[in-house]
Amino acid sequence: MADERTAPEQEESPELRELRRQVAAWLKENIPADPGFKLPQTFMEVENEQQMDFLRGWQRKVYEAGYLGMAWPEEYGGYGRPQSHQDVVTEEMARAQAPFMVNVIGLFWAGPTILKLGSEEQRKRYVKNILSAEEIWCQGFSEPENGSDLGNAQTRARREGDEYVVNGHKIWTTQAEYASHMILLARTNPDAPNKYAGLTFFLAPMDVPGVEVNRIRKMTGEYGFNEVLFRDARIPASVRVGEEGEGWGVAMAVLMFERGASEGQAGGNTMTVLTTRHVLDTARKAYRDGRPALEDPYVRDRMVQFMIEERAIPLNRRRAHVQKLLTPGRELAPMLMGKLMGSEYMRRLSDFAVNLQGGNGALYMGDPDAIDNGVWQRAQMNSYSATIGGGTSEIQHNIIGERLLGLPKG
Amino acid sequence: MSEASFNIRYSDEQAMLADTAVSFLRSKSTFEHVRRYIGDAAGYDPDLWKEMADLGWLGIALPEEHAGAGLGAAELVSVCEPMGQYLMASPFLATTLAGQALLRAGSEEQKQAWLPRIASGEAIATLALSEPDGSWEPEGFAAKAETRGEGYRLSGTKTLVLDGQNADLVLIAVTLDGVPALLAAETERLAGRLRSEILVDETRRSARLDLDGLELPASARLEDHATDALRYVYSLAWLLLAAEQAGGANGVFDLTLDYVKTRKQFGKVIGGYQAIKHPMVDIMMEIENTRSLLYYAATVFDGPGGESGIAARMAKAYATDAFRHAADRSIQFHGAMGFTYECHAQLFFRRAQWARHSFGDAAHHRRHLADLML
Secondary structure: HHHHHHOOOOOOOOOHHHHHHHHHHHHHHHHHHHHHOOOOOEHHHHHOOHHHHHHHHHHHHHHHOOOOOOOOOOOHHOOOHHHHHHHHHHHHHHHHOOOOOOOOHHHHHHHHHHHOOOHHHHHHHHHHHHHOOOOOEEOOOOOEEEEOOHHHOOOOEEEEEOEEEEEEEOOOOOOOOOOOOEEEEOOOOOOOHHHHHHHEEEEEOOOOOOEEEEEOOOOOOOOOOEEEEEEEEEEEEEHEEOOOOHHHHHHHHHHHHHOOOOOOOOOOOOOOOOOHHHHHHHHHOOEEEEEHHHHOOOHHHHHHHHHHHHHHHHHHHHOOOHHHOOOOOOOOHHHHHHHHHHHHHHHHHHHHHHHHOOHHHHHOOOOOOOOHHHHHHHHHHHHHHHHHHOOOOHHHHHHHHOOOOOOOOO | OHHHOOOOOOHHHHHHHHHHHHHHHHHOOOOOOOOOOOOOOOOOOOHHHHHHHOOOOOHOOOOOHHOOOOHHHHHHHHHHHHHHOOOOOOOHHHHHHHHHHHHHOOOHHHHHHHHHHHHHHOOOOOOOOOOOOOOOOOOOOOHHHHHHHHEHHHHHEEEEEEEOOOOOOEEEEEEEOEEEEEEEHHHHHHHHOOEEEEOOOOOOOOOEEOOOOOOOHHEOOOOOOOHHHHHHHHHHHHHHHHHHHHHHHHHHHHHHHHHHOOOOOOEEEHHHHHHHHHHHHHHHHHHHHHHEEEEEEHHOOOOOOOOHHHHHHHHHHHHHHHHHHHHHHHHHHHHHHHHHHOOOOOHHHHHHHHHOOOOOHHHHHHHHHHHHHH
């Protein structure tokens, strides 16, 4: 990209610069060669054991080299270093186009939640295996009848002695077929004074009788998410986080981590990052109406619009740390808007990257003439997983409108 | 570019200037005050101008040797953003840009004569740049100067000369011997040549300047580097206008937010309806993006070249669309009230229109950015 040449000088301590150099060198040596089979673009598209084994092996290697969980406490398996060190490493992983960290739900959602709200015993039990990818995690929040209205979840957990008996139906469960554990939101008290007060949060084991996982095919034609049926599945009471009735608060903490509105995630890259630089690469191979796509004024104007927005995303994160530059009354805006803006940006960008391909934009993954093997056609469809999952864009609008702008609930 | 390269610096000076500007303008540049000067020929309050000078704003980016504060563009941004938010009407932008042109291209004598007077608020200065063809880049001026005896004889027309009717000094951009040149004219020499324009933004003033037959002495010519100085002031204008637009977007957004939180229809506050709530969130996000792009551009600003020029064009392009969008929805969400002259939304709407058409609209800057980046 042209602006590599004009990048402003980095203002980074010598220690961080040295770390950056070290990790870049390590990545160069250690990034695995193309395995010769199709790899997923995000953690939501892992569809067979081969892909899972490859990615799990890579995450373990990164962790053992000391480049994952760098800022998590040592007593639970982290490396106890400053967050800035992990940030530098994560940036270098993205820059090197390294395969992504596959245990995303563990590293980014479950792990930080366990560290923040779990018991000492739970932290000791789960955190290290999240980092090493020894144990894969999935998330049991959505149900067929309760998606955006998460607080209405109806999966039951009934206390019996030292156990809870779980019955219900969770859905859109990414990586459930590989997961050993699920962060589970279930109803322990159907008679609570309000729907939220009846919920409890569990770190549920998946390898118990009565748990059935069925794959669901996605619009791309691939697999990656599932439905999970609980039929009298018994889980130990010791996996409960907090008390009965406190589940909604824990789930909200998870969602803040999931949406990037809270910090404390393990780090590492979470997807094969597609940027405007990659769109440019595509555009250089594409023709529209008989002429190179990059000569088309429509393509040029739109491309620059995306480049501007692409800068605004990291700049918002930088500004979030400059107290005096936060908009009065809306200080949390740069953090809270990250998920909505980022996911909608990627949806529009991937659509544009297909759109600029002229007639070839109609080809799909698998056709030998599809530009870049249809990477953008695939990304375009997959982009909806982020605009819907983790709270739809519509729900994000409501949250920001109500919490930040003080608008009334509709 | 990697994310690690993006940095936003914000100094104590910037923060202090911004805090002062916000409290000063909030109390002084009220809607009532802004409207009072709409009908005024000069369009600004000379007492307020004096107070701004006393606060040191007119010398922020002028060197100490010329009675300025010796700060830079980033500090100008700190006062321009609140000026946009409170719809400040004054010759600040005109005088600041002209001062920078003089600083960069003027002779020692010209600088000594004018810069301290500019810094003290005693003199208002401006640049005559635009022409009837509407070009937004500092090249190929159709206005000409020819050597005539000891001085110059000018021809052509300048438009949209900011505060031309208020200025004591006009720096006129012309083509001289095939290259851009700046000629300084005290306004006594321009008698009968300035016509006040009717601007969409009624809080602003600008003038059309007829140059045909105007004669200026040899001493009027600014020294060399007119091209560099012009490019610099254009890029500074992108940055400062982006700051004003960011502030304006915030100002009109707050106005709309207050309204949709209180106005009731069908027994409910209208801000509770998603048809209002969701676009309000979109506008808020655009304002946040604008402010991030703006303060990054302010951090790296050193003129039109390289990363500085790219960041300033990006800020102007994005801020233009964001302010327009915020003002457009403000009219709509105020309902029939928004369509009235009385509603303050129109003040911001008009300001957004004016700013879009000044120093390049969004598509213009994106076209230049495409050439730089693709």
